[in-house]
Amino acid sequence: MNRERYSIIFSSLTGNTRQLADAIYETLPKENCDYFGVKETGQPLSEMLYIGFWTDKGNADQSTLELLSSLRNKKIFLFGTAGFGGSDTYFQKVLEHVRQSIDESNTIVGEYMCQGKMPESVKNRYLKMKEQTEHPANIDALIENFDSALSHPDADDLDRLRNLLL
Template sequence: MKTLVVYSTETGNTKKVAEAIAKALPGAELYDVKAAPDPAAYDFIAMGFWVDKGGPNKEAAEYMKKICGKKVFTFFTLGANPDSMHAKTCAEAAPKSYGEGTEQVAAFWCQGAIAPNLIAWMRKMPAGNPHAPTPEAEKRWAEAAKHPDETDLQHAAQAAAEALAKVQA
């Protein structure tokens, strides 16, 4: 089975998850989306994005549209709590980003450290703004800064390996 792992990253979080996944999938080829090959030549694709304003970041979304008629494993990192409604909404929307006939076998997501410049920008927001620096937001940003951690990487690798096994069964 020809296996491809593609990721898009701005600050490295999604790349770390992609590397852990690639190690867990025998013979997998790993590419940054900027240099990724035509997905048509592969049987199983693990596709990773970072959440940008509630959805897959633009470069990942453009590539996902080109993945047609494949079995895929989706993974993503985001600043929000992975158990939040926001994370669930992102997860539910992800399968719709693929091209025609693509079936998402499974998905994995975890928090990823938020870029310091974005945090600095949010800290300047006035009270009442959805991005304003409340104590809860500061707590969430501090928690995000610890991810992806070793446990996240292990879980990602395991979920991807299970998805591949399901496709091969």
């Protein structure tokens, strides 16, 4: 998988997915990279595409979904980050939603997801919710998840991704 021409295309709202894209770029032969960056107009020329996304309401962000739905006859390695990253089950649900946007002429050759830190505004929203007399029963768990996500993607997350590429 790592000897052919490839492109790394990603969308990164908070920089988490960019860290994964950088790890992929650092791992693969740079001389085989046709493109590295956010989606541009037109179709990517490489047959092998590493496509990264951030999670928005349990699916990839809209820009990535549009790109994925336009692709035909490509090999795709999906990678993404999600603030709610406590379980592989959740990651698999997200990937399942993302795969629904990919035409069957494409081949998914790999997938990787990990937790990513969220903007401080998310925690502030949770804290305001907690101040209300009628707040969600899981508000403390949401705040705890926010705090645990602050260190992600971490070195272990990046190493697991690199090992998938070797």
